[in-house]
Structures are given as C-alpha cells and as structure tokens.
Amino acid sequence: MKLKRLAISEEGFVFDPETGNSYTVNETGLLILKKLREGLSPEEIAGIMSEEYGISREEALRDIQDFLEAMARFGLWEEKYG
Amino acid sequence: MVKVAVSGINAVDNPGPGLGIIKGLREGETPVSVVGLAYDAMEPGIYLTDLIERAYLLPYxxxxxxxxxxxxLYIKEKEGLExxxxxxxxxxxLFIDLEERLSSYGLKTFLPTQKQFKLRAKDHLPEVAEAIGIKTPRTLVLTSYEELMKALSQLKFPIMVKGLFYKAFRAYTQAEAQQYFHAIVAEWGYPVIVQEVVKGEEMNVVGVGDGEGGxxxxxxxxxxxxxxxxxxxTGVTVTHPELLTAAESFVKHFRWRGAFELETIVSGxxxxxxxxxxxxxxxxxxxxxxxxxxxxxxxxAALGGEPERDWDYPAGKLYIRFTDDLVTDLEVFQHMVTRGER
Structure with a gap:
C-alpha cells in the first residue's frame, strides 16, 4: 500500500520518500488520508465525515471518491481499498 | 595529516565537483590538507583559502x-602529496592510464578501470541498463547524415541529440535536430546519439564501488x-527501492571501483x-x-583502509545551492598566472 510510505505532517504537508514529491492537503484531505492509513474503508470514512461536517453520507462519499481519483492521478492510490 | 589533491574546483555556473568533495574530506575523520588542481587561474576554488591550502595549475x-x-610529480615533490x-x-x-605509475611514485588514487570508464559512452547505455534490470529511452547511434534523416522519421519528438561523451540538446523539430546534429559533429565528430525524451522524475544516485562488487x-x-x-x-533525498537496487546491481555486475553517478528518469x-x-x-x-x-x-579506500559501508540515510532532506561572492587581492591571481601556483 503506497499510503503507508507517505510522511504526513499535522499541517497537511505530505512527502513521498520514494518519488521525492510533496503535496499539501486541507483539513478534510488530512482526515481522509489518516483514516485510510488506519485501514478504514471510504464508506466508513464517509460516516465519520458526515457526522463531523454535518453533510450526507452520499455527499461525503462523493468527495472521498474525488479525492481518491486525484491521489490515483499522482500514483498514490491504485487498488480499490489500498 | 593527509595531503590530498582535488581537481574540479571550478565552482561556476556548471560547477565541478571539487569543492563538494573538499567539504566532505574536511568533515571526515582523517585530517587533511588540501591542494587544489585547476586548469585556469580564474577557477574560484583557487581563491577559497579556507578550503584549499595550496593551488596549482595543471596542463590540459x-x-x-x-x-x-x-x-x-612536481606538486608531489613540493607538497608531499599522498x-x-x-x-x-x-x-x-589520463589519470586512469597513469594510475600504476603514480602509485609507483607513492601517489594514491581510487579510480575505475579503463574498461569501466568506457561504459559511460552513450552507445553503451542500453547494454548497461539491460545488465542491471532497467531501461533506456529509445536510442539510435548515428554515423552519417543519411542515418539522421532515417532516424528522424522513426522517432517521436521531442528528441535529445547528444555527443558520445559531451553535449546534449533537446530538439522539438526536424530543423532543430539537424542543426544540433551538425553542431555536435563539428565539435566532437561521430557518432551522434539521438534519443526519445522520456517524461518522468529526474533521479540520480551517487556511490563509491569497492572494485569487488560491493x-x-x-x-x-x-x-x-x-x-x-x-x-x-535544489533537490531532495529519496529512497526509491528499485532505483537503489539498480545501483547496487550496477556496482555488483561491473565490479565498479571508485566514485560514480547514475542519472535516471523514473516514470511510474x-x-x-x-x-x-x-x-x-x-x-x-x-x-x-x-x-x-x-x-x-x-x-x-585510496589509503588502503576499510571504509564504512552503512548507508541508511533519511528521505526528505533538502539540498540548497546558493551563490556567494568574495573580494581578495590581485596577488593570488598574479601568482597563478606567473608561477602557476599559490
């Protein structure tokens, strides 16, 4: 799992030690990354986000899918859940 | 105190490695006194007396x-160079050819062999890459203008047009490719290498081979x-496992001796x-x-010792190059021009 190798700071700075690329994520992105690393599924994270931000699970899941697509473009997400 | 001479002290816009090497030597365990070897009296290292105790011009x-x-041998005599x-x-x-003779005079080096040195010729790259399990961009070696025209109809632009050892230009059109081809032939002769450009991350590995595969x-x-x-x-350290494995294979397969750098493009x-x-x-x-x-x-290693072999460095360390300036007397320049040393 590529996510495991990332160095993620509390400020939302993300460094990939293999490629040398760095990224910044906002608070929501940071939450998603952390939960993915803990092994939670996008559906489970959508549940947490829906409670945290007062949005529907469906909306949260769409946002997560968008985020994962962006990560896939950067080569940081390949398998369905990993 | 070991007297060691280092060349490449031309810290200019295309800097030589000398000053970086010297900074490393000065931070090492073995106390050193450094002699700078230059080819021009204006090479900046000559003027950096904190890093380089003595400086000499060499003939080309x-x-x-x-x-x-x-x-x-004159410098050895005067400085007690080791x-x-x-x-x-x-x-x-030249240094590789002279290695044995220098050694017989008590001047130690730690260099690749002539055969290893030849691997750097760009027409050898596909063979090296294959041996260590990586790729090379599609590459054609040309020895005539006719071959260039044929190559241009086969390759996808942009392409790199390169001399066997020196010079590399990026060409986006046939006209540009032809212009660079002629420029390289005029300066360096044949063969000329043309190569498709690979998109990706530019990553390099530096190392020192022990000459026995380690x-x-x-x-x-x-x-x-x-x-x-x-x-x-500016740059950042990375720990790309496949790239480091390829570098280890390079050292092992060719039993590389001495310093080396592999320049690569990592694409997925x-x-x-x-x-x-x-x-x-x-x-x-x-x-x-x-x-x-x-x-x-x-x-x-050059002194015959057994250097450390650990290399567990952190990823994410940042390298920043910067410009600096210095004011000094004309005297140093004068000595370099008139005596060839200071």
Whole structure:
C-alpha cells in the first residue's frame, strides 16, 4: 500500500520518500488520508465525515471518491481499498 | 595529516565537483590538507583559502601524458602529496592510464578501470541498463547524415541529440535536430546519439564501488530545481527501492571501483538510464550532509583502509545551492598566472 510510505505532517504537508514529491492537503484531505492509513474503508470514512461536517453520507462519499481519483492521478492510490 | 589533491574546483555556473568533495574530506575523520588542481587561474576554488591550502595549475590533458605526469610529480615533490581525487571527465582517462605509475611514485588514487570508464559512452547505455534490470529511452547511434534523416522519421519528438561523451540538446523539430546534429559533429565528430525524451522524475544516485562488487554507500536524490544548463539547484533525498537496487546491481555486475553517478528518469514503475558519470557529481556534498561522507570514504579506500559501508540515510532532506561572492587581492591571481601556483 503506497499510503503507508507517505510522511504526513499535522499541517497537511505530505512527502513521498520514494518519488521525492510533496503535496499539501486541507483539513478534510488530512482526515481522509489518516483514516485510510488506519485501514478504514471510504464508506466508513464517509460516516465519520458526515457526522463531523454535518453533510450526507452520499455527499461525503462523493468527495472521498474525488479525492481518491486525484491521489490515483499522482500514483498514490491504485487498488480499490489500498 | 593527509595531503590530498582535488581537481574540479571550478565552482561556476556548471560547477565541478571539487569543492563538494573538499567539504566532505574536511568533515571526515582523517585530517587533511588540501591542494587544489585547476586548469585556469580564474577557477574560484583557487581563491577559497579556507578550503584549499595550496593551488596549482595543471596542463590540459590534451597536451599529453608527459607534461601532465611531470606536473603532478612536481606538486608531489613540493607538497608531499599522498592522494589525488580527480573529479573531471576530461582528465580521468589520463589519470586512469597513469594510475600504476603514480602509485609507483607513492601517489594514491581510487579510480575505475579503463574498461569501466568506457561504459559511460552513450552507445553503451542500453547494454548497461539491460545488465542491471532497467531501461533506456529509445536510442539510435548515428554515423552519417543519411542515418539522421532515417532516424528522424522513426522517432517521436521531442528528441535529445547528444555527443558520445559531451553535449546534449533537446530538439522539438526536424530543423532543430539537424542543426544540433551538425553542431555536435563539428565539435566532437561521430557518432551522434539521438534519443526519445522520456517524461518522468529526474533521479540520480551517487556511490563509491569497492572494485569487488560491493560499495561504500549510495545516496539517491531527486532534482527539484535545475538551472538553464540542467544543473541541480535544489533537490531532495529519496529512497526509491528499485532505483537503489539498480545501483547496487550496477556496482555488483561491473565490479565498479571508485566514485560514480547514475542519472535516471523514473516514470511510474519504469526506470530509464540516461547517463553514467565515472566520478562524483557536483552535488556530492548532499551525500555528506545526510551522513554518508562518500569523499572521506573514498579517501580511506585510496589509503588502503576499510571504509564504512552503512548507508541508511533519511528521505526528505533538502539540498540548497546558493551563490556567494568574495573580494581578495590581485596577488593570488598574479601568482597563478606567473608561477602557476599559490
């Protein structure tokens, strides 16, 4: 799992030690990354986000899918859940 | 105190590796006194007296073996020189040829063999890449204008047009490719190498091979900012496992001896070998700064010792090059011009 190798700071700075690329994520992105690393599924994270931000699970899941697509473009997400 | 001479002290816009090597040596365990070897009285290192105790001009390698050897022996005599670390491509073949003779005079080096040195020729890259399990961009070796025209109809633009050892231009059109082809033929002759451009991350590995298939450490970096000459200005350490494995295979397969740099493009899961440099790169101080003092280890190997082999460096360390300036008396320049030394 590529996510495991990332160095993620509390400020939302993300460094990939293999490629040398760095990224910044906002608070929501940071939450998603952390939960993915803990092994939670996008559906489970959508549940947490829906409670945290007062949005529907469906909306949260769409946002997560968008985020994962962006990560896939950067080569940081390949398998369905990993 | 070991008296060691280092060349490549031309810290200019296309900097030689000398100053980085010297900074590493000064941070090593073995106390050193440094002699700078220069080819021009204006090479900045000559004026950096805190880093370089004494400086000497050398004749150009193209003037032949005898004047070069005589000059080195003169410097040895005057300074009590023990080790030489050459750092420039153009002088390396001569140093390699002279290695045994220098050694018989008590001047130690730690260099690749002539056969290893030849691997850096760009027409050898596909063979090297295959041997170490990586790729090369689609490459054609040309020895005539007709071959160029044929190659241009086969390759996808942009392409790189390169000399066998020096010069590389990026061409976006046929006209540009032809212009660069003629420029390289005029300056360096045949063959000319044309190569498809691979998109990806530019990553390089530096290391020192022990000559028996092992090494005294590797460090991989990614260039973040480059100058208009393609030289690194900022960079970051990376721990790309496949790239480091390829570098270890390189050392093992060719039983590489001495310093080397592999220049690659990493594109997804593919690694493309772009260049082999049989010496330290100009950014060698980066390796020193992350705890892998390759110049000091090479010095130890040259002296017949057994250098450290650990190379567990952190990813995410940043390298920043910067410009600096200095004011000094004309006297130093005067001495270099009139006496060839200071």
């Amino acid at each position: 390698p193209s003037e032949g073996e005898a004047p070069f050897l005589n000059r080195l 080790v030489i670390i050459p750092a420039l491509d153009a002088e390396l073949p 090494h005294f450490g590797l460090v991989a970096i990614k260039k973040l900012w480059i100058t208009s000459l393609g030289k690194i200005w 899961d593919d690694i493309y070998l772009i260049e082999i440099n049989p010496r330290f790169p100009a950014w060698i101080y980066f390796a020193v700064g992350v705890g892998i003092n390759l110049p000091a280890r090479l010095l130890k």
